Amino acid sequence: MRRALVGGVTLPLATCGVVFIVATTIVSTGIGLTTAAAAAAPPANPLRIALMPSPFPGTPSDFPANADPADAGPMPASFARKLRGIHAVGRGARFFASIPFGPERAQTVSGLVVTTPSPAQARKVFAWQKRTALRPRKGDTRLRLPRFGDEQVGLLGGETDSGRLLVRRNRVVWRLEVAPDGALRLSPARVRGELVKYATKQRDRVGRG
Structure with a gap:
């Protein structure tokens, strides 16, 4: 099985794909939450x-x-x-x-x-x-x-x-x-x-x- 180096750890390539998908989902969700929070922020004094x-x-x-x-x-x-x-x-x-x-x-x-x-x-x-x-x-x-x-x-x-x-x-x-x-x-x-x-x-x- 082909392997790749991710974060200093050698993982199977199939596992790397899962890691990348999960990481991308988390980052995208974080951006979405930040944007929503900013939009909902009340006006300043x-x-x-x-x-x-x-x-x-x-x-x-x-x-x-x-x-x-x-x-x-x-x-x-x-x-x-x-x-x-x-x-x-x-x-x-x-x-x-x-x-x-x-x-x-x-x-x-x-x-x-x-x-x-x-x-x-x-x-x-x-x-x-x-x-x-x-x-x-x-x-x-x-x-x-x-x-x-x-x-x-x-x-x-x-x-x-x-x-x-x-x-x-x-x-x-x-x-x-x-x-x-x-x-x-x-x-x-x-x-x-x-x-x-x-x-x-x-x-x-x-x-x-």
């Missing part, structure tokens, strides 16, 4: 990756120290119902900061982070946000920005001195808006610069998504 104010004085913050108010928290239950309405699974968190630049003059930074269990779910959320929150308004123009994810769209609000950005990175979708409040005016260059600054922070928090 979005508050862990959303832009955050300082929880205590003197601790790190994604916003300037004089931002007031600055807040972050989970999205209300109505948001979950909207996700179910588009047949998507996910969890949402929102953030907001008002940065003063003198009496009755402030810049606001606000946004949303949605975590999902898979890229397919995230693509649903991205498409929904693109046709609702990122729908072009009168005077809006497309904004060219560095890449922050797998998909993105940016808009410059010419009549409102504001900018909006929507990004999908793997299983995470996030939205960012920079706008003036009160008598403050923001030039297009300033809007772009502020979007890039906070988008870079949000991208770093999301990581691989």
Whole structure:
């Protein structure tokens, strides 16, 4: 009977065939179980990756120290119902900061982070946000920005001195808006610069998504 060396042990060739079949079956099953487990994994906590104010004085913050108010928290239950309405699974968190630049003059930074269990779910959320929150308004123009994810769209609000950005990175979708409040005016260059600054922070928090 022909023999072969497997793992340092000489076995009959017929036995080797059995060994190879069993090993292949085990590996394939393991991959299947891993894939199924990953698909069934619940969405991560979005508050862990959303832009955050300082929880205590003197601790790190994604916003300037004089931002007031600055807040972050989970999205209300109505948001979950909207996700179910588009047949998507996910969890949402929102953030907001008002940065003063003198009496009755402030810049606001606000946004949303949605975590999902898979890229397919995230693509649903991205498409929904693109046709609702990122729908072009009168005077809006497309904004060219560095890449922050797998998909993105940016808009410059010419009549409102504001900018909006929507990004999908793997299983995470996030939205960012920079706008003036009160008598403050923001030039297009300033809007772009502020979007890039906070988008870079949000991208770093999301990581691989």
